[in-house]
Amino acid sequence: MGIFVFAISGALLAVRKNFDVFGLAVLALVTGLGGGLFRDLVIDAVPPAAFTELGYLLTPLVATGIVFFLHPQVERINKAIQVFDAAGLGLFCVTGTLKAYDYGLGLTSCAVLGLATAVGGGVLRDVLAGEVPSLLRWDREVYAVPALVGASCVALLLRFDALNEFSMTVAAGLAFLLRILALRYGWRAPRAWHRRSGAAEEP
Amino acid sequence: MGIFVFAISGALLAVRKNFDVFGLAVLALVTGLGGGLFRDLVIDAVPPAAFTELGYLLTPLVATGIVFFLHPQVERINKAIQVFDAAGLGLFCVTGTLKAYDYGLGLTSCAVLGLATAVGGGVLRDVLAGEVPSLLRWDREVYAVPALVGASCVALLLRFDALNEFSMTVAAGLAFLLRILALRYGWRAPRAWHRRSGAAEEP
Amino acid sequence: MGIFVFAISGALLAVRKNFDVFGLAVLALVTGLGGGLFRDLVIDAVPPAAFTELGYLLTPLVATGIVFFLHPQVERINKAIQVFDAAGLGLFCVTGTLKAYDYGLGLTSCAVLGLATAVGGGVLRDVLAGEVPSLLRWDREVYAVPALVGASCVALLLRFDALNEFSMTVAAGLAFLLRILALRYGWRAPRAWHRRSGAAEEP
Numbered sequence: 001m002g003i004f005v006f007a008i009s010g011a012l013l014a015v016r017k018n019f020d021v022f023g024l025a026v027l028a029l030v031t032g033l034g035g036g037l038f039r040d041l042v043i044d045a046v047p048p049a050a051f052t053e054l055g056y057l058l059t060p061l062v063a064t065g066i067v068f069f070l071h072p073q074v075e076r077i078n079k080a081i082q083v084f085d086a087a088g089l090g091l092f093c094v095t096g097t098l099k100a101y102d103y104g105l106g107l108t109s110c111a112v113l114g115l116a117t118a119v120g121g122g123v124l125r126d127v128l129a130g131e132v133p134s135l136l137r138w139d140r141e142v143y144a145v146p147a148l149v150g151a152s153c154v155a156l157l158l159r160f161d162a163l164n165e166f167s168m169t170v171a172a173g174l175a176f177l178l179r180i181l182a183l184r185y186g187w188r189a190p191r192a193w194h195r196r197s198g199a200a201e202e203p
Numbered sequence: 204m205g206i207f208v209f210a211i212s213g214a215l216l217a218v219r220k221n222f223d224v225f226g227l228a229v230l231a232l233v234t235g236l237g238g239g240l241f242r243d244l245v246i247d248a249v250p251p252a253a254f255t256e257l258g259y260l261l262t263p264l265v266a267t268g269i270v271f272f273l274h275p276q277v278e279r280i281n282k283a284i285q286v287f288d289a290a291g292l293g294l295f296c297v298t299g300t301l302k303a304y305d306y307g308l309g310l311t312s313c314a315v316l317g318l319a320t321a322v323g324g325g326v327l328r329d330v331l332a333g334e335v336p337s338l339l340r341w342d343r344e345v346y347a348v349p350a351l352v353g354a355s356c357v358a359l360l361l362r363f364d365a366l367n368e369f370s371m372t373v374a375a376g377l378a379f380l381l382r383i384l385a386l387r388y389g390w391r392a393p394r395a396w397h398r399r400s401g402a403a404e405e406p
Numbered sequence: 407m408g409i410f411v412f413a414i415s416g417a418l419l420a421v422r423k424n425f426d427v428f429g430l431a432v433l434a435l436v437t438g439l440g441g442g443l444f445r446d447l448v449i450d451a452v453p454p455a456a457f458t459e460l461g462y463l464l465t466p467l468v469a470t471g472i473v474f475f476l477h478p479q480v481e482r483i484n485k486a487i488q489v490f491d492a493a494g495l496g497l498f499c500v501t502g503t504l505k506a507y508d509y510g511l512g513l514t515s516c517a518v519l520g521l522a523t524a525v526g527g528g529v530l531r532d533v534l535a536g537e538v539p540s541l542l543r544w545d546r547e548v549y550a551v552p553a554l555v556g557a558s559c560v561a562l563l564l565r566f567d568a569l570n571e572f573s574m575t576v577a578a579g580l581a582f583l584l585r586i587l588a589l590r591y592g593w594r595a596p597r598a599w600h601r602r603s604g605a606a607e608e609p
Contacts, residue, residue: 014339017335017339019339019340020339020340020345020391020392021392022338022339022345022347022348022392023338023339023340026338026339026347027339037245041244041245041447042443042447042453042454042457043453044247044450044453047245047246047247047306047307047308047312048245051245051308051309051312051315051316052308052309052312054309054311054312057311057312057315103453104453105453105457105458106457106458106460108460108463109453109457109458109460109463112457112463113457123534127330127533127534128326128330128336128339129335129339130333130334130335130536131536132423132535132536133534135428135429135432136420136423136425136426136428136429136432136433136534136535137425137426137429142426142428144428144432145428188426189426189427189428190426190427217542220538220542222542222543223542223543223548223594223595224595225541225542225548225550225551225595226541226542226543229541229542229550230542240448244447244448247450250448250449250450250509250510250511250515251448254448254511254512254515254518254519255511255512255515257512257514257515260514260515260518330533331529331533331539331542332538332542333536333537333538
């Protein structure tokens with residue numbers, strides 16, 4: 001499901017950039033599977049799950065089809081997509097961290113890889129579409145923080161041997177909630193000192 | 204030979220972007236070897252062939268040298284290059300699919316990797332040169348379809364155990380022919396519904 | 407130390423592009439660790455050192471903190487950073503070549519990977535920031551040549567079994583010196599013939 005909503009966001013960006021149907025499919029695949037693919041390459045889980053499980057390949061293509069035929073409706077439910085995307089973010093940062101742990105990485109590395117799994121697809125999507133990744137931009141609501149909090153929670157739970165289905169759900173829910181709150185209240189991360197004071201002095 | 208013509212196209216783009224001779228070499232290497240490198244990383248064929256066989260490294264450098272000294276002539280034979288590039292596309296989608304199969308991936312994944320091998324170098328070239336990948340753009344002739352058809356043919360042949368030198372050549376030839384026809388008749392892939400009707404309503 | 411100065415350059419670019427604090431951290435991590443990560447994936451040294459040694463992850467974060475709070479001062483000492491960056495270039499091209507050799511690659515491939523280790527982080531930084539990689543651009547001082555010379559020296563030393571701490575330091579120092587001289591005297595690489603003569607004819 002995380003893959004599906006990420007793929008939808010990729011296909012929508014492709015529509016906005018006026019790409020053709022293959023552009024839609026490529027951006028949907030990259031956004032949905034990119035983060036996991038990067039993680040699998042790093043932890044040497046090859047061939048990556050994206051290529052061994054057929055469902056992983058088909059989900060973005062279904063998302064492409066939906067956006068291709070219905071995209072005015074899909075754009076209209078943009079709000080709903082942001083909610084799904086936040087849910088995907090929560091799920092991915094938890095599963096990414098766990099999978100890295102299964103392959104024997106240290107806890108800090110696991111949290112970083114969980115973060116990379118959650119945000120990697122979106123970064124690849126933006127780079128391919130010729131845009132500055134929204135992850136990096138100041139004028140976007142924070143995206144990395146919720147994923148980082150979720151991934152760190154899982155790492156801490158692993159550390160204290162307190163990981164079970166319930167605590168995992170709480171970690172994913174926390175990341176989800178933070179992202180929703182960031183969207184709702186327009187939370188942004190600070191820029192470097194100088195720029196901020198410069199902007200304040202401008203008027 | 205596929206590597207060579209792909210490398211030529213990379214070096215030519217570098218000339219158009221006014222890069223220096225190292226920019227030429229880097230883009231030539233990336234375009235010629237990028238698709239295969241990605242495939243090898245995914246199927247864990249490491250170290251990748253691009254780094255173990257010297258010829259793979261030297262071919263793009265020869266292409267760089269030719270473009271560096273002769274590029275007005277090379278640009279003039281742009282048509283010929285498009286033909287070679289189509290031939291490279293046909294060869295790469297077949298060999299990429301076969302190599303993925305040798306490493307035990309499922310048939311659908313093989314076809315996808317064959318496609319990625321054929322188009323990956325060009326996408327990397329465009330991203331490095333700061334352009335939107337022509338693969339994704341609506342205003343370019345279809346590039347992914349011929350490769351996808353070729354790769355799918357090989358996957359089907361593998362499925363029905365009918366792969367031999369003759370049928371392989373047919374698959375590569377089919378991809379080559381489709382690309383040539385797409386160039387000749389300006390075939391383009393459709394964009395999402397809304398955009399198309401919007402464009403139709405404009406006048 | 408190479409990682410540190412590379413991370414500083416990544417974070418400074420993020421400040422210039424007006425990214426937020428996470429953009430700084432991401433660009434610092436990518437610039438500092440990207441080259442080594444690419445090399446480790448290619449030679450199958452997984453999980454990559456970037457994820458197994460905690461210091462590798464922390465160094466770019468320290469660099470981020472420094473730039474975040476002190477960046478006007480950091481910009482002012484831009485000259486000093488270029489010197490450090492040149493030192494990092496020298497170190498990375500030597501260590502990259504050696505690590506590739508340890509994993510059994512041929513000498514030419516080792517030199518290419520050493521070069522990729524040294525320049526890869528910077529290329530990733532520029533691509534993520536939405537800029538044409540300065541490595542490729544004609545109007546920048548040569549960056550690839552010093553790294554290539556350093557990496558080739560190490561490969562030659564390995565070939566003639568003459569590698570020891572002293573000769574390694576000489577190779578790194580040579581790369582460092584070439585880069586410093588290139589900066590000092592504005593050495594640039596030639597563009598393709600036609601462009602150059604075209605520019606000469608313009609007036």
